[in-house]
Structures are given as C-alpha cells and as structure tokens.
Amino acid sequence: MKTIQSFSTQIEIGDITKSTFSSVIESYSKANIIIIVDENTHDYCLEFLLTNFSALANAEIILLPEGEENKVMEVCFQVWETFTEFNFSRKDLVINLGGGIVTDMGGFIASIFKRGMNFIHVPTSLLGMVDASIGGKNGVDLNGFKNQLGVFNDPSHIFIDAAFLTTLPERELYNGYAEMLKHGLIADEKLWNDLIKIESDEALIDEKLIYRTIKVKLDIVEADPKEQNVRMKLNFGHTIGHALESHFLSFTAIAHGHAVALGICAEAFLSLKKKKITPEEFNVIETVIIRNFPMIQLTDEDITDVIARMKNDKKNNGKAINFVLLEKIGSAVININLKEKEIGEALFHLNLLGSALN
Ligand SMILES: NC(=O)c1ccc[n+]([C@@H]2O[C@H](COP(=O)([O-])OP(=O)(O)OC[C@H]3O[C@@H](n4cnc5c(N)ncnc54)[C@H](O)[C@@H]3O)[C@@H](O)[C@H]2O)c1
Incomplete structure (x- = not known):
C-alpha cells in the first residue's frame, strides 16, 4: 500500500480491503453514507464494496445515468432534490464510486449541497485513477461546453485499487x-x-x-x-x-x-x-x-x-x-x-x- 498526503487529501494506492477505507467509513457510523455510482459501476463495482465493508450495509445508493451527455446540471438537480428528501446533512459522507464522470459530478454534488458535504473518491476507471480523481477539480458541462461549471474542492480520501480495472472495457x-x-x-x-x-x-x-x-x-x-x-x-x-x-x-x-x-x-x-x-x-x-x-x-x-x-x-x-x-x-x-x-x-x-x- 502506498500512501500520499496531498494538501488535505489522503491518497491510498493498493488493495482497498487493506486500506484505511474501512476505518474511514466506520467513523461515519452515526451519519448517512451515500454511494454515487453510474449504471456500469453499479453492476461491476458496487457489490464488491458492499460485500467487503459491512459498515456500508445501510448506505443509500444514488444511480447516475452513464455517459458524458449526462454530466449536466439537470442530473445534479435531481440528486440534490433526493438529498433534500432524505434530509442529508453536511456531516454525511458521499462516496463517489466510478470513472471520471462520477468523481467529477459526485465531487461537485457533494461540494455544493449545504455548502459542502464530506466526500471521498473510489475511482474505477484507469482515467479516473491517474487523472480525474486527482487534483480537486469537480464539475459538469454546460450547453456542450466541457466543465463550464465547477469548483476546486478536495476529497478527504482517494482509494485507488487497480483490481477494479479487471471489468473495465x-x-x-x-x-x-x-x-x-x-x-x-x-x-x-x-x-x-x-x-x-x-x-x-x-x-x-x-x-x-x-x-x-x-x-x-x-x-x-x-x-x-x-x-x-x-x-x-x-x-x-x-x-x-x-x-x-x-x-x-x-x-x-x-x-x-x-x-x-x-x-x-x-x-x-x-x-x-x-x-x-x-x-x-x-x-x-x-x-x-x-x-x-x-x-x-x-x-x-x-x-x-x-x-x-x-x-x-x-x-x-x-x-x-x-x-x-x-x-x-x-x-x-x-x-x-x-x-x-x-x-x-x-x-x-x-x-x-x-x-x-x-
Ligand atoms: N477532474 C479532473 O481533473 C479531470 C481530469 C481528466 C478527466 N476528467 C473528466 O473525466 C471524464 C472521463 O472519465 P472516464 O474516462 O473515467 O469516463 P467515465 O466515467 O464515463 O467511465 C468510462 C466508462 O467506463 C465505465 N466504468 C467505469 N469503471 C468501470 C469498471 N470498473 N468496470 C466497468 N465499467 C466501468 C463507466 O460506466 C463508463 O461507461 C470526463 O468527463 C473528463 O472531463 C476530469
């Protein structure tokens, strides 16, 4: 396991089951945990997390539609409305489980809701691991223009486990x-x-x-x-x-x-x-x-x-x-x-x- 501290983010590279992921989520035992996925990471990556980490048993799952055409505010609004219905608060934790689209959007969604929830990234695409999850840029596209709306905001943790790549096309x-x-x-x-x-x-x-x-x-x-x-x-x-x-x-x-x-x-x-x-x-x-x-x-x-x-x-x-x-x-x-x-x-x-x- 390699650990890098960069500003306020702890990045761990290696087997997630041997990382601090478990203790991080256990520290949210009195809060809500929300896992944001897209259709593919729902099918290929979510079960692995849920089976290996019992602290996620009651996590709420938010499913985003897959694809760059859905990296838009309209989808964020729907998620924020759901967060409001569920009474999520700033003390809750968002886990972004997916490629660059999920980490860009999930980071943005968490950063804006109630002026900022806690969030962590678990990138599941190679591009997400080496680039999109790193560096604190979060955002969405506007009228076809890339990343026109967004914020700089760092996740508390990024867990990079290459084992997720085995299902990546x-x-x-x-x-x-x-x-x-x-x-x-x-x-x-x-x-x-x-x-x-x-x-x-x-x-x-x-x-x-x-x-x-x-x-x-x-x-x-x-x-x-x-x-x-x-x-x-x-x-x-x-x-x-x-x-x-x-x-x-x-x-x-x-x-x-x-x-x-x-x-x-x-x-x-x-x-x-x-x-x-x-x-x-x-x-x-x-x-x-x-x-x-x-x-x-x-x-x-x-x-x-x-x-x-x-x-x-x-x-x-x-x-x-x-x-x-x-x-x-x-x-x-x-x-x-x-x-x-x-x-x-x-x-x-x-x-x-x-x-x-x-
Ligand atoms: N924030 C940044 O600094 C930064 C940097 C580079 C790119 N980006 C953004 O990242 C996005 C591209 O990221 P991407 O290439 O990861 O795209 P993506 O999130 O769409 O993922 C690519 C595809 O792989 C699927 N997938 C992801 N993980 C999987 C897995 N383990 N098994 C099976 N399928 C899986 C996804 O569902 C999707 O269909 C772009 O929107 C780009 O603008 C952001």
Missing part, C-alpha cells in the same frame, strides 16, 4: 492510457519511455505506473493548485481534445481519453510547426498515438465548429486561443497563442491521418 483502459502518456510528455520523459513500451492491455493495469503518473500530476497541482500558471501544462492535448469531444458529443460521441489522444497528436503537430520539438520527436509521438487510438475524419464544417468551440476554452487570454505546447518530450510550455489558420492546419493533418488509416 479495453477501450476505456486506452482512454486512461492517453492521460498517462500526456503526463509523461509534459513532465517525465522516463515515464513516457516506459509507457510507450507497453504492448498489452494487462500491462496497462500496473500499480507502479499508476503511482508514477499520479505523482506527476500531484507535483504540478501542488505547485499551482488553482491553475494560475504551471498547472495549465496538464491541459496539453486538451485545447483541441476538449473541442473535439464537445463537437462530437451531440452525434457520435468520442470518449474524453480518445479525444485527448487526438488532441495530443494535433498539439504535437503544432509544437513541431512552432519548432519546439524535432521531427524525430513528433514522429515518435504520432506513431504511438496512431498505434493505440482510432483516427477520425473531419469535414470542413467539423473543423470550423471545433475551432469555434476553442474560443470558449477556459484557458484563453481574451480573444486569443491559448495552447500548451511541448518543447521536448518530458517538458511543456504554457501560454502560446496561435492563429486560427495554424490550428486549422493541425486539424487538417488529423483528418489526413484519419483518411489515410480508415
């Missing part, structure tokens, strides 16, 4: 892999080199790699918890990634991790065009992304809408579209303003890859 493992690759690219060349050697799904379920990836994120978050400067590096791949994710949400939704992988490819292309990385470095990055993620085709209308969506990105400075670019593998620079024409070229390049490979 293969494509979801790769969505987590995208964020792991990003962590290596922006801050840890050795991690990147180890990650790109992975050749099987099983090798992705590796507590040591999960721990190293979390450490990269924590080091950055601890230096800049409210994203005033260096934390922006974590958004590498996300300016284009989020815009692609939002654009496709209403028709053929693409998962967050997949969108980030495409964003990494396009933003590495921009890093090359700005002469920040070498052609050799770009080729390695592009090859890794192509090998592990499906490429997509983009029409001119798609490209126009994706660029329009980037103008609403939270990281922008006034009207300019603000990027994080790589200056080498293992190091990133923030606040690079790019012109729409340059961004269009990167999206055009993505489309060429999609057309060539499909």
Whole structure:
C-alpha cells in the first residue's frame, strides 16, 4: 500500500480491503453514507464494496445515468432534490464510486449541497485513477461546453485499487492510457519511455505506473493548485481534445481519453510547426498515438465548429486561443497563442491521418 498526503487529501494506492477505507467509513457510523455510482459501476463495482465493508450495509445508493451527455446540471438537480428528501446533512459522507464522470459530478454534488458535504473518491476507471480523481477539480458541462461549471474542492480520501480495472472495457483502459502518456510528455520523459513500451492491455493495469503518473500530476497541482500558471501544462492535448469531444458529443460521441489522444497528436503537430520539438520527436509521438487510438475524419464544417468551440476554452487570454505546447518530450510550455489558420492546419493533418488509416 502506498500512501500520499496531498494538501488535505489522503491518497491510498493498493488493495482497498487493506486500506484505511474501512476505518474511514466506520467513523461515519452515526451519519448517512451515500454511494454515487453510474449504471456500469453499479453492476461491476458496487457489490464488491458492499460485500467487503459491512459498515456500508445501510448506505443509500444514488444511480447516475452513464455517459458524458449526462454530466449536466439537470442530473445534479435531481440528486440534490433526493438529498433534500432524505434530509442529508453536511456531516454525511458521499462516496463517489466510478470513472471520471462520477468523481467529477459526485465531487461537485457533494461540494455544493449545504455548502459542502464530506466526500471521498473510489475511482474505477484507469482515467479516473491517474487523472480525474486527482487534483480537486469537480464539475459538469454546460450547453456542450466541457466543465463550464465547477469548483476546486478536495476529497478527504482517494482509494485507488487497480483490481477494479479487471471489468473495465479495453477501450476505456486506452482512454486512461492517453492521460498517462500526456503526463509523461509534459513532465517525465522516463515515464513516457516506459509507457510507450507497453504492448498489452494487462500491462496497462500496473500499480507502479499508476503511482508514477499520479505523482506527476500531484507535483504540478501542488505547485499551482488553482491553475494560475504551471498547472495549465496538464491541459496539453486538451485545447483541441476538449473541442473535439464537445463537437462530437451531440452525434457520435468520442470518449474524453480518445479525444485527448487526438488532441495530443494535433498539439504535437503544432509544437513541431512552432519548432519546439524535432521531427524525430513528433514522429515518435504520432506513431504511438496512431498505434493505440482510432483516427477520425473531419469535414470542413467539423473543423470550423471545433475551432469555434476553442474560443470558449477556459484557458484563453481574451480573444486569443491559448495552447500548451511541448518543447521536448518530458517538458511543456504554457501560454502560446496561435492563429486560427495554424490550428486549422493541425486539424487538417488529423483528418489526413484519419483518411489515410480508415
Ligand atoms: N477532474 C479532473 O481533473 C479531470 C481530469 C481528466 C478527466 N476528467 C473528466 O473525466 C471524464 C472521463 O472519465 P472516464 O474516462 O473515467 O469516463 P467515465 O466515467 O464515463 O467511465 C468510462 C466508462 O467506463 C465505465 N466504468 C467505469 N469503471 C468501470 C469498471 N470498473 N468496470 C466497468 N465499467 C466501468 C463507466 O460506466 C463508463 O461507461 C470526463 O468527463 C473528463 O472531463 C476530469
């Protein structure tokens, strides 16, 4: 069991039955415990917790509809109404058992209700373990724009047990892999080199790699918890990634991790065009992304809408579209303003890859 204390959050990585989870929930024996799940974590993860922890016998279960299209205020309102009906109070405990959508939304729901309930995260997707549950960002989407409403607020505990990953669909493992690759690219060349050697799904379920990836994120978050400067590096791949994710949400939704992988490819292309990385470095990055993620085709209308969506990105400075670019593998620079024409070229390049490979 590895334990990390980061600000007010205790993070435990290892077998949850051997962690302090049991004593944490027992300390709420006089309070209500609410477990928030989505349809899949209800079916695949909940029983494990209920069977192993008798203190959860009377827990109330809140079921969220699965999928990014449901990461919205309307669903939160329904949950807050239920919390009100059940008379839940600030002293009660919310356990968010799920992927990044459940931890983002559950953290937000708990943070807002009665000005803040206690909450803990038990991430069950790889992306949730290495990224979404870490760093205190909670929130929901608004009108198709990602994470427009939210708060910074830390859970008291995060319990990361890779055993939950055995039921995670293969494509979801790769969505987590995208964020792991990003962590290596922006801050840890050795991690990147180890990650790109992975050749099987099983090798992705590796507590040591999960721990190293979390450490990269924590080091950055601890230096800049409210994203005033260096934390922006974590958004590498996300300016284009989020815009692609939002654009496709209403028709053929693409998962967050997949969108980030495409964003990494396009933003590495921009890093090359700005002469920040070498052609050799770009080729390695592009090859890794192509090998592990499906490429997509983009029409001119798609490209126009994706660029329009980037103008609403939270990281922008006034009207300019603000990027994080790589200056080498293992190091990133923030606040690079790019012109729409340059961004269009990167999206055009993505489309060429999609057309060539499909
Ligand atoms: N807060 C942050 O800092 C942060 C960082 C990165 C991403 N995010 C957010 O995270 C979300 C993406 O997270 P995600 O990829 O985990 O998506 P997700 O929560 O939708 O989970 C992916 C899929 O896997 C299922 N699932 C989860 N655990 C499972 C298990 N153990 N067995 C079987 N099925 C399981 C889910 O039901 C879902 O269908 C996005 O909304 C993104 O914006 C937040």
